[in-house]
Amino acid sequence: MSKFRFGKGLxxxxxxxxxxxxxxxxxxxxxxxNYTSSAGRRVEVTYDAVVxxxxxEDELDxxxxxxxxxxxxxxxxxxxxxxxxxxxxxxxxxxxxVYNFSQNVxxxxxxxxxxxxxxxxxxxxxxxxxxxxxHSAEGTQFYEAIWRxxxxxxxxxxxxLVYIGIRYGVACALAGLxxxxxxxxxxxxxxxxxxxxxxxxxxLLFAGLAAVLSLIFWTIQCFKLKENSKDPxxxxxxxxxxxxxxxxxSFKSVLLLAVPVFAAFAVIGLAAAAGTRLFFLSALIPIAxxxxxxxxxxxxxxxxxxxxxxxxxxSRKRYTGKQKASAEEKxxxxxx
Numbered sequence: 001m002s003k004f005r006f007g008k009g010l011x012x013x014x015x016x017x018x019x020x021x022x023x024x025x026x027x028x029x030x031x032x033x034n035y036t037s038s039a040g041r042r043v044e045v046t047y048d049a050v051v052x053x054x055x056x057e058d059e060l061d062x063x064x065x066x067x068x069x070x071x072x073x074x075x076x077x078x079x080x081x082x083x084x085x086x087x088x089x090x091x092x093x094x095x096x097x098v099y100n101f102s103q104n105v106x107x108x109x110x111x112x113x114x115x116x117x118x119x120x121x122x123x124x125x126x127x128x129x130x131x132x133x134x135h136s137a138e139g140t141q142f143y144e145a146i147w148r149x150x151x152x153x154x155x156x157x158x159x160x161l162v163y164i165g166i167r168y169g170v171a172c173a174l175a176g177l178x179x180x181x182x183x184x185x186x187x188x189x190x191x192x193x194x195x196x197x198x199x200x201x202x203x204l205l206f207a208g209l210a211a212v213l214s215l216i217f218w219t220i221q222c223f224k225l226k227e228n229s230k231d232p233x234x235x236x237x238x239x240x241x242x243x244x245x246x247x248x249x250s251f252k253s254v255l256l257l258a259v260p261v262f263a264a265f266a267v268i269g270l271a272a273a274a275g276t277r278l279f280f281l282s283a284l285i286p287i288a289x290x291x292x293x294x295x296x297x298x299x300x301x302x303x304x305x306x307x308x309x310x311x312x313x314x315s316r317k318r319y320t321g322k323q324k325a326s327a328e329e330k331x332x333x334x335x336x
Contacts (some may be wrong), residue, residue, distance in 0.1 A: 017186055020189045021189045041102075077101055111134055164222055209287075211290075213293075217291065225246040228291070229242070230240070243299050262287050
């Protein structure tokens, strides 16, 4: 930390952000996000493996895959299972093949494929009871909750920016705004690049989480900067030196808040069930982005902004001083 200087390296950080954001947005447009199978659509084929099509299960599977290919579909994963009796928990003999598809797969194409499977199953296995169903609304309430959460985080970020502008000045608010925009695009870009499985709308939620956490960390630094500005020794410091000295004094405070949050999400993610684990471990990315943005990017953006507003303040102060001196001279002249 002795040789590291806060508020320096803006071109480097700008290049890092630009590369991640541009590459991520291109991948997002071309490939979309890597949505987890539970966040997409699925086709279920159930049958009585003992009575109906014993020893023909591979043939049924091939028939289903052929129907998908004819409709331009490609499933992301496949599971097979056996139904259990609710009373005895013994096997009923009814099996299911579940084909999982991405969230952006056409529901009409899935329905056409399902109808093709039904028609061929009726012709090839006349006595078999083969049921084919398409599920595309699984988890709708969960996705709506994530979407609403993303909107709530966006509103929280706006409120935080307004508070920072009123409490700590326009320069700090503008630096925070740039950090927020970077956080949103940077987080979305990272999820598109690293291809971590996510639920629907989760990238937007994580982008909002990164923005809010970044503003919380940034508020701590702004508070320290304002407190330090009351020190007479800061009056003769340049904007770069003042930002560097304040960020050094607030560095530990930010880490004391960020590290426990990061550790808590990591522990919960590792100990939780699969669905919950996916959310909490993925949330480590926006926490890391928030630290990068608030500790490195925002201070480098603040330096030129603070210098600009300091010059305007000094110019206004000199103008006010000249007006006051002129008024005093005029009053003295009138008295004489």
